[in-house]
Amino acid sequence: xxxxxxxxxxxxxQIALIVRDIETTALQYAQLFGVDMPxxxxxxxxxxxxxxxxxxxxxxxxxxAFFHLENITIELIEPIGAPSTWQEHLDQVGEGxxxxxxxxxxxxQTEQELAKQGxxxxxxxxxxGGCYSYINATDRLKLQIELLAPPRS
Amino acid sequence: xxxxxxxxxxxxxQIALIVRDIETTALQYAQLFGVDMPxxxxxxxxxxxxxxxxxxxxxxxxxxAFFHLENITIELIEPIGAPSTWQEHLDQVGEGxxxxxxxxxxxxQTEQELAKQGxxxxxxxxxxGGCYSYINATDRLKLQIELLAPPRS
Numbered sequence: 001x002x003x004x005x006x007x008x009x010x011x012x013x014q015i016a017l018i019v020r021d022i023e024t025t026a027l028q029y030a031q032l033f034g035v036d037m038p039x040x041x042x043x044x045x046x047x048x049x050x051x052x053x054x055x056x057x058x059x060x061x062x063x064x065a066f067f068h069l070e071n072i073t074i075e076l077i078e079p080i081g082a083p084s085t086w087q088e089h090l091d092q093v094g095e096g097x098x099x100x101x102x103x104x105x106x107x108x109q110t111e112q113e114l115a116k117q118g119x120x121x122x123x124x125x126x127x128x129g130g131c132y133s134y135i136n137a138t139d140r141l142k143l144q145i146e147l148l149a150p151p152r153s
Numbered sequence: 154x155x156x157x158x159x160x161x162x163x164x165x166x167q168i169a170l171i172v173r174d175i176e177t178t179a180l181q182y183a184q185l186f187g188v189d190m191p192x193x194x195x196x197x198x199x200x201x202x203x204x205x206x207x208x209x210x211x212x213x214x215x216x217x218a219f220f221h222l223e224n225i226t227i228e229l230i231e232p233i234g235a236p237s238t239w240q241e242h243l244d245q246v247g248e249g250x251x252x253x254x255x256x257x258x259x260x261x262q263t264e265q266e267l268a269k270q271g272x273x274x275x276x277x278x279x280x281x282g283g284c285y286s287y288i289n290a291t292d293r294l295k296l297q298i299e300l301l302a303p304p305r306s
Binding site (some may be wrong): 012015019031034035069071072137140143 | 162225249
């Protein structure tokens with residue numbers, strides 16, 4: 001394939017699913033892959049995440065669990081509270097894949113380049129050691145795009 | 154993570170989405186990744202695929218398009234006709250991720266090992282150069298598992 005200018009690397013770092021009961025589903029994945037049950041973590045509060053959903057601060061959180069495979073990570077997400085893109089997906093679509101994630105160096109620049117293509121930020125936030133933005137691409141790509149980057153400067 | 158016996162490799166080869174209009178959605182992916190529009194192919198007929206859906210021969214087909222990224226391939230699938238797991242997903246869930254795929258050496262053996270864990274084959278078929286089986290894991294893993302293997306002997 002010929003490459004032209006694109007804001008995204010051609011590598012998917014994570015595939016993430018929304019689930020209703022993370023402990024139950026994580027156990028199924030652990031058994032399937034023959035690995036230990038991963039630790040389930042809970043995202044921080046608004047004071048640390050500065051989470052924005054559709055441009056407005058939200059107190060929503062999520063439980064997360066990760067399965068690090070050889071070439072990609074499977075992430076399970078159980079929404080806690082609302083509003084969030086996680087809870088909206090569960091309410092409107094149900095359980096299943098919510099997004100694929102890409103590691104980028106400069107999240108602001110990538111957001112701006114995607115905005116030129118008509119893609120907008122649905123939700124964003126910080127976590128220990130990094131930050132994320134969800135790009136709403138459901139209409140065009142049939143899933144959302146997550147940008148993962150170093151901490152915002 | 155500690156490994157015990159597992160029938161699947163810890164590497165995902167494909168992530169596949171069901172779409173309503175493959176040319177439109179493939180163009181969106183091509184533009185996002187800055188690559189050429191991929192060729193859209195149509196699966197063969199029953200005489201070549203020997204496709205079974207829930208154990209019964211089906212004449213359903215699909216249009217397929219592939220984006221080969223560095224670490225994984227994105228597959229788009231537009232169902233043609235029924236019955237198929239592709240059309241059922243479109244009817245019951247809508248557009249979005251249907252399965253993740255794993256390359257296995259012996260598809261029969263892998264099916265049998267997964268059967269011991271309670272997973273059953275939802276659909277299977279042959280294609281030029283190989284064969285596939287979809288394992289229905291929607292209840293437990295929130296998506297289906299595809300096994301990809303060399304041609305059935």
